[in-house]
Amino acid sequence: MTLIVNGEEQEIAAATLADLLSALDYEGEWLATAVNGELVHREDRAAFTLGESDRIEILSPMQGG
């Protein structure tokens, strides 16, 4: 399945958002996720089914002013 992860197109076999994070080795309570411009809470990732060409944003804390 083709997914756009943080702006990069990738071919990944992942049924759910939780599967995707696991496949890409994303791990940590500090991650926030959104799919197609909508927040997906961490507790909803396992049940969130991904579709072809979904746009996934995975953000984490950074320094800021």
Next chain:
Amino acid sequence: MLKLYDTWVESRLLLGTARYPSPAILAEAVRRAKAEIVTVSLRRETAGGKAGGAFFDLVGDLGVRVLPNTAGCHSVREAVLTAKMAREVFRTDWIKLEVIGHHDTLQPDVFGLVDAARILTGEGFQVFPYTTDDLVVAEKLLEAGCKVLMPWCAPIGSAMGPVNPAALKAFRAHFPDVPLIVDAGVGRPSHANTVMELGYDAVLLNTAVAGAGDPATMAEAFALAIEAGRLAHKAVPLEPRDMAVPSTPVIGKAVFA
């Protein structure tokens, strides 16, 4: 003490966490500033999430409250989504709301700012809006539910200091009961001191400390300047006069001629 929404703080210096030479120097600057609030951000994480995790732990070790920002957002939609993602990560309803209108000046898009503020306060956020010194925009932000205002004193990172003191004075006078934090454009402790003398409640800065030759010492200098400005405001400083006024009494002066 200063009340920001439902939180009381002693320190009137809010410190950004970006551009420090090292994490250790950032931590030392926060300590010497006696800051109780630091700003943080969110960015795309590379696979593994290790960089974000290290910073998350560092901030946790600082023992301060975090104020996440929406820096870099140029639309209401981006800013609102970033705010929601920040709440997910940092578990706080606080958000420093930035909706940027210009790439070069980083001037806020005040129309988008008001729209985003209204959406976010409706969803339970406690919004700290980065705005200009425009009084009408500020009124709209208050109507949108903001209980703190953060006018700039000059463009972000410019280090110019208060370029329009008259506007800042009018802003303070117009909103006597709203916590006002000068955010952006401060370059030196004297700038922070000036806005505190004008009656502002606090100052938020980043580059002026992080970009100094000795950030930790500069952080302490800012803290002292802010405290001095606060005391001076409470003491009611003299207004400037056009003509000289002798400080030594002239009554009883000897006449030698």
